[in-house]
Amino acid sequence: MRIFIGVAWPYANGVVHLGHVMGAYLPADIFARYNRMIGNDVLMVSGSDEHGTPVTITAEKEGKSPQEIVDRYHKINSEVMNKLGISFDLFYRTSHENHEKVVKEFFLKLLENGYLYEEEMLLPYCPKCHRFLPDRYVVGTCPYCGYENAHGDQCDNCGRTLDPKDLIEPRCAICNTPTEFRKSKHIFFALSKLEDRLISWIEEKDFWRDNVKRFTYQFLKSGLKDRAITRDINWGVEIPMEGYEDKRIYVWFDAVIGYLSASMEWARRNGKSWENYWKKEAKHFYFLGKDNIPFHTIIWPAMLMAHGDLNLPYNVVANEYLQFSGRKFSKSKKIGVWMPELLDNFEPDMIRFYGAVNMPEHRDFNFTWENFISTINETLVGKYANLVYRILSFAYRNFGEIPPRGDVDELDREALKMIMRTRKKMSEYIENVEFKKAIKEWLELVNFGNIYFTKKAPWTQCKENKEKCGTTINICLQMVQALAVFGAPFLPFSSEKVWKYLGNEDSIFEHQWNEGIKNLPAGRKLKEPEHLFHKIELEEERYEKWNQMDIRVARVKSVEDHPDAEKLYIVKLDLGDDERTVVAGLKKYYSREELEGREVLILYNLEPATLRGVKSHGMLLAGDDGERVALLKPMEDLKPGTKVMANGAEPAGEKTLKFKKFKKMKIEVVDIKENKAIGAEEYTLDFPLRDEWLGKQGVVFHDKKPLILHVGEVLIVPDKRITPGGQVR
RNA sequence: AGCGGGGUGGGGUAGCUAGGAAAUCCCGCCGGGCUCAUAACCCGGAGAUCGGUGGUUCAAAUCCACCCCCCGCUACCA
Numbered sequence: 001m002r003i004f005i006g007v008a009w010p011y012a013n014g015v016v017h018l019g020h021v022m023g024a025y026l027p028a029d030i031f032a033r034y035n036r037m038i039g040n041d042v043l044m045v046s047g048s049d050e051h052g053t054p055v056t057i058t059a060e061k062e063g064k065s066p067q068e069i070v071d072r073y074h075k076i077n078s079e080v081m082n083k084l085g086i087s088f089d090l091f092y093r094t095s096h097e098n099h100e101k102v103v104k105e106f107f108l109k110l111l112e113n114g115y116l117y118e119e120e121m122l123l124p125y126c127p128k129c130h131r132f133l134p135d136r137y138v139v140g141t142c143p144y145c146g147y148e149n150a151h152g153d154q155c156d157n158c159g160r161t162l163d164p165k166d167l168i169e170p171r172c173a174i175c176n177t178p179t180e181f182r183k184s185k186h187i188f189f190a191l192s193k194l195e196d197r198l199i200s201w202i203e204e205k206d207f208w209r210d211n212v213k214r215f216t217y218q219f220l221k222s223g224l225k226d227r228a229i230t231r232d233i234n235w236g237v238e239i240p241m242e243g244y245e246d247k248r249i250y251v252w253f254d255a256v257i258g259y260l261s262a263s264m265e266w267a268r269r270n271g272k273s274w275e276n277y278w279k280k281e282a283k284h285f286y287f288l289g290k291d292n293i294p295f296h297t298i299i300w301p302a303m304l305m306a307h308g309d310l311n312l313p314y315n316v317v318a319n320e321y322l323q324f325s326g327r328k329f330s331k332s333k334k335i336g337v338w339m340p341e342l343l344d345n346f347e348p349d350m351i352r353f354y355g356a357v358n359m360p361e362h363r364d365f366n367f368t369w370e371n372f373i374s375t376i377n378e379t380l381v382g383k384y385a386n387l388v389y390r391i392l393s394f395a396y397r398n399f400g401e402i403p404p405r406g407d408v409d410e411l412d413r414e415a416l417k418m419i420m421r422t423r424k425k426m427s428e429y430i431e432n433v434e435f436k437k438a439i440k441e442w443l444e445l446v447n448f449g450n451i452y453f454t455k456k457a458p459w460t461q462c463k464e465n466k467e468k469c470g471t472t473i474n475i476c477l478q479m480v481q482a483l484a485v486f487g488a489p490f491l492p493f494s495s496e497k498v499w500k501y502l503g504n505e506d507s508i509f510e511h512q513w514n515e516g517i518k519n520l521p522a523g524r525k526l527k528e529p530e531h532l533f534h535k536i537e538l539e540e541e542r543y544e545k546w547n548q549m550d551i552r553v554a555r556v557k558s559v560e561d562h563p564d565a566e567k568l569y570i571v572k573l574d575l576g577d578d579e580r581t582v583v584a585g586l587k588k589y590y591s592r593e594e595l596e597g598r599e600v601l602i603l604y605n606l607e608p609a610t611l612r613g614v615k616s617h618g619m620l621l622a623g624d625d626g627e628r629v630a631l632l633k634p635m636e637d638l639k640p641g642t643k644v645m646a647n648g649a650e651p652a653g654e655k656t657l658k659f660k661k662f663k664k665m666k667i668e669v670v671d672i673k674e675n676k677a678i679g680a681e682e683y684t685l686d687f688p689l690r691d692e693w694l695g696k697q698g699v700v701f702h703d704k705k706p707l708i709l710h711v712g713e714v715l716i717v718p719d720k721r722i723t724p725g726g727q728v729r
Numbered sequence: 730a731g732c733g734g735g736g737u738g739g740g741g742u743a744g745c746u747a748g749g750a751a752a753u754c755c756c757g758c759c760g761g762g763c764u765c766a767u768a769a770c771c772c773g774g775a776g777a778u779c780g781g782u783g784g785u786u787c788a789a790a791u792c793c794a795c796c797c798c799c800c801g802c803u804a805c806c807a
Contacts, residue, residue, distance in 0.1 A: 210746070320734090321734095321801095323800085323801075357755095358742095363734075363735075364734065364735085364800095364801090366741095366800090368741095370740095371740095371741070374741095374755090374756065375755085375756095377767095378755075378756070379755070379756095381767070381769095382767080382769065382770085383769095383770085385767075386766055386767060386769055386770070387766085387770085389766060389767075390765055390766035390767095390769080390770080391765085391766090393765075393766070394765050394766080397765090398765095437743095440743090440754080443754090443755095444754095450769095450770055450771070451770090451771065451772095453765075453766090453770080453771090454762095454763070454765095454770060454771045454772090455771080457763080457764095457765085458765070459763095459764075459765045460765095462765090531766095531767060533767090534767075535767065568807090582807095583807080584807080585807060606807095609806065609807075610806095611806075611807070616807080619807060620807095662807095729807070
């Protein structure tokens with residue numbers, strides 16, 4: 001069977017993150033590798049989506065050309081795919097000349113078939129930026145669900161695709177100026193003509209995942225409108241028609257055609273036929289995140305229908321999102337785990353394993369470093385790698401080759417049955433695009449292997465009856481082979497290693513899935529095995545909550561009364577090479593004289609807020625026991641701007657901290673005694689405390705464990721004694 | 730408050746669309762075993778009002794209604 005796999009194109013305005021990998025590239029790759037191993041003819045492509053305004057904006061910001069920007073990210077992201085072992089037949093790019101050629105041809109074909117027409121339209125124009133705004137750069141209220149930050153192309157909230165004109169109170173996303181609408185001539189794609197055909201096509205797809213059906217159904221319910229496929233921009237594919245010299249093809253139209261152009265380019269480079277996949281019988285699978293569903297279940301199929309004689313999607317597999325410690329991954333807000341960095345620190349198979357086990361197939365999954373490390377250390381290394389090594393090293397040392405299988409007993413038969421069962425179950429799950437279930441099935445075999453090995457105790461057998469021991473090891477190696485082969489789509493790098501340890505010379509990927517159950521040839525020499533992975537060692541403990549904080553020492557420069565509020569001061573702070581103005585509710589507790597010139601602590605990365613008309617950039621930290629309020633300060637004066645540490649760890653705190661989030665942090669004033677801190681409860685501090693700190697009051701930040709705040713040898717203290725357990729706010 | 734996603738033993742999860750006898754798996758905890766293996770692995774145990782209330786049903790974690798709580802995006806705010 002021929003299988004075409006299209007994976008959503010990463011936008012070349014940033015670096016791919018773990019959410020993209022777990023949501024699209026990894027499942028696609030597992031699927032591709034599996035299908036190749038069962039003998040299917042697979043073509044898998046993707047590439048960088050390089051056109052559109054976000055790229056031009058980045059370019060403007062950096063004073064570079066758009067091409068330079070996309071070259072940079074294309075290079076980085078290609079490397080990521082490579083290192084991770086995502087086995088694309090081609091990872092292409094939309095700024096390539098052949099892509100542009102294919103898009104133009106596609107465009108003309110649609111024109112010829114009567115699905116394109118010209119119309120003058122009113123377009124959002126920003127008078128301040130002096131340009132027409134692309135849909136994404138108009139924000140406003142969604143007319144369907146009332147969401148106030150809907151983009152002009154799609155509402156992130158309800159998933160409907162929109163036209164900027166639909167938005168209520170549209171404004172420029174860059175400068176927030178209300179947009180004007182100006183006339184401009186554009187080309188429209190007659191989606192509405194295809195409505196009936198689309199509906200009946202989709203009705204057959206009852207095997208699609210629920211989330212895909214739901215999103216698609218929602219989309220259809222609001223009716224299909226014709227869409228403009230050209231824009232007033234200058235970075236994109238030119239329009240092959242007169243009078244459109246200063247316009248370009250709109251990026252969504254151009255990007256999806258990438259599936260076709262990449263196939264053609266692959267065929268051209270390798271002397272193969274792309275028609276085999278697009279015009280002859282072939283099943284088309286698409287892998288993407290849930291935000292991309294309508295483009296793949298409605299728009300792209302409609303474009304293909306309008307084009308004629310090209311294969312439509314067979315299945316569209318969309319995953320949910322990955323969250324980072326409870327927050328949505330976001331390129332712009334820098335929340336998340338970026339692949340280049342991740343790949344610098346961890347082996348690709350570790351990342352792939354974690355990704356497969358936690359794939360967000362049916363619901364969002366929350367990433368935490370703690371979970372990442374424990375999953376890898378305990379399951380992948382502790383159970384799998386350890387099993388493989390204990391078997392291989394035992395076999396190598398005692399036999400040096402594959403021992404023959406003698407008489408088998410009940411347990412041996414069970415082991416062989418387990419292998420068969422794993423093959424069958426994993427096949428079913430993978431073919432049904434349920435990868436999480438598939439790898440869990442594989443883990444069952446790992447588990448069984450450990451039990452089998454322990455029950456058989458070959459180290460004893462070996463002394464008593466070498467032949468029996470040989471049978472046990474033979475079956476163990478059989479399991480190792482099965483794990484390597486069946487695990488290969490998930491863990492290609494380590495499977496390959498295991499394959500070699502088993503005495504094979506060639507690549508595991510030259511073999512078929514079914515060879516996972518093939519009997520090993522007795523007498524074949526084994527290779528000396530090494531550990532597959534090393535456990536992840538924490539160089540230093542990671543403090544998730546503390547890492548979100550950025551607390552610094554500051555000196556009060558001036559204090560003024562807030563013109564509009566009884567309790568508030570406006571405090572100007574010196575932070576060394578920076579200055580800050582904060583609004584503080586301290587009037588009741590401190591006079592202006594008491595504050596001026598003294599040292600305080602500021603929560604530096606708190607999101608700015610306007611308090612009674614005055615903007616506050618951060619907040620002063622003080623302990624409060626209900627009666628008294630005591631500002632925090634270092635025990636000795638320090639250079640303003642110095643960062644506060646907790647148990648020796650300087651916080652990352654690069655991101656803005658939401659006030660809501662800050663309120664969740666537990667920080668309290670404590671009495672310090674030996675290695676104890678007494679606050680609301682008694683805590684044990686495992687950080688070496690200095691003698692001069694004992695008996696003082698200090699401040700504890702509660703993360704996974706209580707952390708004491710200090711700067712080097714200087715303790716952070718409240719400026720007067722308050723009841724221990726007083727909360728810091 | 731609006732929209733979306735959730736609430737299952739201490740933590741994280743499976744099961745929920747097609748209701749059925751002992752609620753899955755991983756970690757942690759307690760006790761034991763083994764020594765081939767990366768303090769690993771194996772066995773046993775404790776531990777769950779399946780967020781709450783009401784309903785449908787012979788039978789509900791699973792279906793329906795209402796409510797509570799948590800998370801994200803908004804709004805408010807020190």
